Amino acid sequence: QSVLRQPPSASGTLGQRVTISCSGAISNIGRFGVNWYQQLPGTAPKFVMYSNTQRPSGVPDRFSGFKSGTSVSLAISGLQSEDEADYYCVAWDDSLNGWAFGGGTKLTVL
Amino acid sequence: DVQLVESGGGLVKPGQSLRLSCVASGFTLSSFAMNWVRQPPGKGLEWVASIRNGDTDRYANSVKGRFTMSRDNAKNSLYLQMNSLRVEDTAVYYCARGLSESQFDFDHWGQGTLVTVSS
Numbered sequence: 734q735s736v737l738r739q740p741p742s743a744s745g746t747l748g749q750r751v752t753i754s755c756s757g758a759i760s761n762i763g764r765f766g767v768n769w770y771q772q773l774p775g776t777a778p779k780f781v782m783y784s785n786t787q788r789p790s791g792v793p794d795r796f797s798g799f800k801s802g803t804s805v806s807l808a809i810s811g812l813q814s815e816d817e818a819d820y821y822c823v824a825w826d827d828s829l830n831g832w833a834f835g836g837g838t839k840l841t842v843l
Numbered sequence: 844d845v846q847l848v849e850s851g852g853g854l855v856k857p858g859q860s861l862r863l864s865c866v867a868s869g870f871t872l873s874s875f876a877m878n879w880v881r882q883p884p885g886k887g888l889e890w891v892a893s894i895r896n897g898d899t900d901r902y903a904n905s906v907k908g909r910f911t912m913s914r915d916n917a918k919n920s921l922y923l924q925m926n927s928l929r930v931e932d933t934a935v936y937y938c939a940r941g942l943s944e945s946q947f948d949f950d951h952w953g954q955g956t957l958v959t960v961s962s
Contacts, residue, residue: 735887768948770888777937777952778880778888789950821888825947831903832878832890832947 736833744841750810755822765825767805772819817842845869852956865921865938873916876941881934
């Protein structure tokens with residue numbers, strides 16, 4: 734069981750907006766920023782969102798992040814075929830004294 | 844360009860040891876926090892360990908006491924010494940650079956090296 738909870742799957746059609754949620758607790762999302770990673774099949778993860786809402790350099794502005802309490806969301810608008818990937822949230826956890834990952838969400842572009 | 848290249852993975856038996864290496868280029872490894880993250884086949888990501896200057900190394904409970912992270916600044920390299928390996932340690936192991944000297948947040952990742960623990 735992952736400390737951070739993500740839906741196992743999400744889907745959307747080309748051009749649509751899709752949202753992936755990540756919920757946690759006070760000890761992680763409640764106190765610390767959440768980062769998001771995109772992992773295309775057979776490749777290393779790529780940094781796509783930093784500290785809930787900040788896009789690292791080179792990430793298109795179709796990607797945005799939101800936070801409310803102990804939950805965060807990653808939104809992708811204008812969905813493209815190359816967005817089809819696994820997405821992971823991660824945050825520092827005070828109780829673990831370490832990083833806690835979500836279980837990952839497989840995004841399918843229909 | 845920032846590059847991280849892991850090596851040292853392979854097939855070992857339970858109870859044996861393995862040492863992973865991660866060679867960095869395009870930046871000075873000693874100026875950044877560094878991390879190891881693993882991914883069992885077909886499963887999600889799991890944090891393993893983190894290191895930064897002037898701080899105690901951090902380890903996941905699942906590897907504490909068995910794994911040790913270190914770095915050789917002269918070789919711009921990061922290492923993960925893995926002892927008493929278990930079947931559940933089977934995974935692709937990634938090294939990941941932190942955002943800064945003090946921030947662990949993983950911004951660049953290597954391509955990973957596969958460790959298989961099986962009798």
